[in-house]
Amino acid sequence: MYEIVAFYLFSALTIGLFLITVLSKNVLYAMTSLAAGMVLISGFFFILGADFLGVVQLIVYVGAIMALYSFAMMFFDATRDIKEKNTNNTLVFLLGGLSALVLVLMFAAPIYSDTIVALYPMTEGVGNAQDVGMVLFTKYLIPFEVAAVMLLVAMIAGIILAGKKMDESLTEDMSADDEIMIVKDDK
Amino acid sequence: MGETVVDLLPEVTWVGVLIKAVLILAIISALAGFGTFIERKVLAFMQRRLGPMHVGPYGLLQIAADGIKLFTKEDIIPQNANKFIFKIAPVITAATAFIALSAVPVFPDFTIPEFIPVLGGVFVPSIASDLNIGILFVLGMMAAGLYGPLLAGMSQANKWGIIGAARTAVQFLSYEVVTGLSILAPIMLVGSLSFVDFNNYQHDEGVWMMFYQPVAFVLFLIAGFAETNRTPFDLLEHEAEVVSGYATEYSGMRWGMFFIGEYANMITISVIASIVFMGGYNPETMLFGFSIGWLLIMLKIAFFFFLMLWVRASWPHIRPDQLMWLCWKVLMPLALINILITALVVMV
Numbered sequence: 001m002y003e004i005v006a007f008y009l010f011s012a013l014t015i016g017l018f019l020i021t022v023l024s025k026n027v028l029y030a031m032t033s034l035a036a037g038m039v040l041i042s043g044f045f046f047i048l049g050a051d052f053l054g055v056v057q058l059i060v061y062v063g064a065i066m067a068l069y070s071f072a073m074m075f076f077d078a079t080r081d082i083k084e085k086n087t088n089n090t091l092v093f094l095l096g097g098l099s100a101l102v103l104v105l106m107f108a109a110p111i112y113s114d115t116i117v118a119l120y121p122m123t124e125g126v127g128n129a130q131d132v133g134m135v136l137f138t139k140y141l142i143p144f145e146v147a148a149v150m151l152l153v154a155m156i157a158g159i160i161l162a163g164k165k166m167d168e169s170l171t172e173d174m175s176a177d178d179e180i181m182i183v184k185d186d187k
Numbered sequence: 188m189g190e191t192v193v194d195l196l197p198e199v200t201w202v203g204v205l206i207k208a209v210l211i212l213a214i215i216s217a218l219a220g221f222g223t224f225i226e227r228k229v230l231a232f233m234q235r236r237l238g239p240m241h242v243g244p245y246g247l248l249q250i251a252a253d254g255i256k257l258f259t260k261e262d263i264i265p266q267n268a269n270k271f272i273f274k275i276a277p278v279i280t281a282a283t284a285f286i287a288l289s290a291v292p293v294f295p296d297f298t299i300p301e302f303i304p305v306l307g308g309v310f311v312p313s314i315a316s317d318l319n320i321g322i323l324f325v326l327g328m329m330a331a332g333l334y335g336p337l338l339a340g341m342s343q344a345n346k347w348g349i350i351g352a353a354r355t356a357v358q359f360l361s362y363e364v365v366t367g368l369s370i371l372a373p374i375m376l377v378g379s380l381s382f383v384d385f386n387n388y389q390h391d392e393g394v395w396m397m398f399y400q401p402v403a404f405v406l407f408l409i410a411g412f413a414e415t416n417r418t419p420f421d422l423l424e425h426e427a428e429v430v431s432g433y434a435t436e437y438s439g440m441r442w443g444m445f446f447i448g449e450y451a452n453m454i455t456i457s458v459i460a461s462i463v464f465m466g467g468y469n470p471e472t473m474l475f476g477f478s479i480g481w482l483l484i485m486l487k488i489a490f491f492f493f494l495m496l497w498v499r500a501s502w503p504h505i506r507p508d509q510l511m512w513l514c515w516k517v518l519m520p521l522a523l524i525n526i527l528i529t530a531l532v533v534m535v
Contacts, residue, residue, distance in 0.1 A: 028269050032338060055327050058327040058331065063360070066333070069341070070356040127319050
């Protein structure tokens with residue numbers, strides 16, 4: 001009973017919040033509703049009894065969206081609405097419609113399949129975190145390691161990209177001044 | 188329906204949870220107010236001053252005066268601010284701080300003594316909700332609390348606020364890794380994420396975790412200071428640099444909520460440190476035939492609270508780039524090495 005009430009509550013709230021994310025022209029509203037929606041999704045994990053995944057969802061997305069915020073802070077004035085540059089309405093409609101269709105098909109497909117069974121049911125007597133660990137380090141070890149290597153590659157690339165000229169001062173760098181001057185001239 | 192209120196109380200009946208939630212709210216809010224007084228007094232004594240002395244005996248009623256001031260101050264919302272976000276930002280800070288407290292045990296489970304009317308003889312588990320992933324939940328909730336300063340800074344159309352918000356993001360991304368990694372080593376030893384298991388583990392071993400994991404203890408404390416914006420890392424609202432940072436445009440109770448949240452977080456960090464690293468509550472610690480586990484953990488929590496004030500009086504605060512340098516280049520490698528060694532020891 002409580003589960004059903006909670007499920008519908010969380011569903012309605014999540015869909016509503018993500019709608020705001022998509023439809024709002026204010027970057028602050030969009031980001032905030034995105035963060036709140038991600039936090040509410042963890043509620044579904046809690047309803048399903050997957051406490052560990054729920055908390056992981058919470059921690060990961062709180063951090064990830066915090067990083068997105070910092071980008072928003074750099075590029076937009078958070079208190080104003082953003083004028084979107086929309087050159088081709090048909091293209092937007094087609095691409096949006098197609099991706100929505102693909103998503104619906106992807107998630108609706110299992111309904112028509114009879115072969116869906118839980119491959120790795122919960123092991124009796126161990127906690128949530130241990131259960132995730134068991135599957136992750138036996139069946140899914142290779143994808144796990146590949147993901148780790150990918151993250152390492154991304155991290156090294158990030159350090160190399162950001163690390164250029166790190167020992168030089170930005171304010172004393174004349175080339176930076178030149179770039180600023182060029183932009184001014186254009187205006 | 189022959190049940191009385193008393194029958195509903197034990198374990199996780201909704202009445203029990205409700206009572207505990209109200210108790211947490213009331214007690215921690217009051218303690219947060221009292222904390223400001225203690226902070227001013229302790230800082231004053233460390234700087235050879237007297238601190239607040241005029242209102243009431245020994246300045247004790249200063250809390251009431253401050254409370255009246257906070258509640259009656261005009262509530263100002265800047266004209267160009269994003270009003271909705273501006274209004275909910277303080278609530279996020281305060282609410283997440285209290286939600287985090289719902290999963291930490293402060294006392295051992297106890298039975299209300301028989302001589303108390305109505306409630307006598309009821310068994311009370313002290314924790315409001317004993318999640319089996321308690322530590323992660325508390326840390327995640329405290330992390331979510333930083334959305335308060337972030338949104339506050341971004342919504343108020345004030346340059347100091349934006350700087351405060353940017354510093355919030357920087358601080359969050361820096362310390363979060365250290366908090367997680369430092370507490371991972373004790374988790375590996377205990378093999379559980381539940382606070383109660385931590386308490387019992389130290390009870391069984393007879394040794395505080397801080398002697399097994401001194402590095403993790405120090406790292407966690409440092410990250411905890413960053414998490415609660417305490418002084419060596421109070422970049423978000425350092426008056427001398429960014430006026431008041433994210434709180435520049437706030438007044439009255441909205442400003443007050445940020446501070447209730449901050450002090451509640453200080454208490455939470457103190458509780459986590461006491462339970463995970465300093466033995467927590469041990470119901471079988473006896474003194475003159477009385478169980479004094481509850482008293483000891485109060486003393487431990489008070490000590491950590493005092494430590495935060497002590498550090499504030501002793502050290503100047505550091506620059507944002509120094510914080511990043513410290514977290515990423517010093518503390519994170521140390522935490523990783525600590526985990527590696529712990530893993531080897533656990534494995535062998």
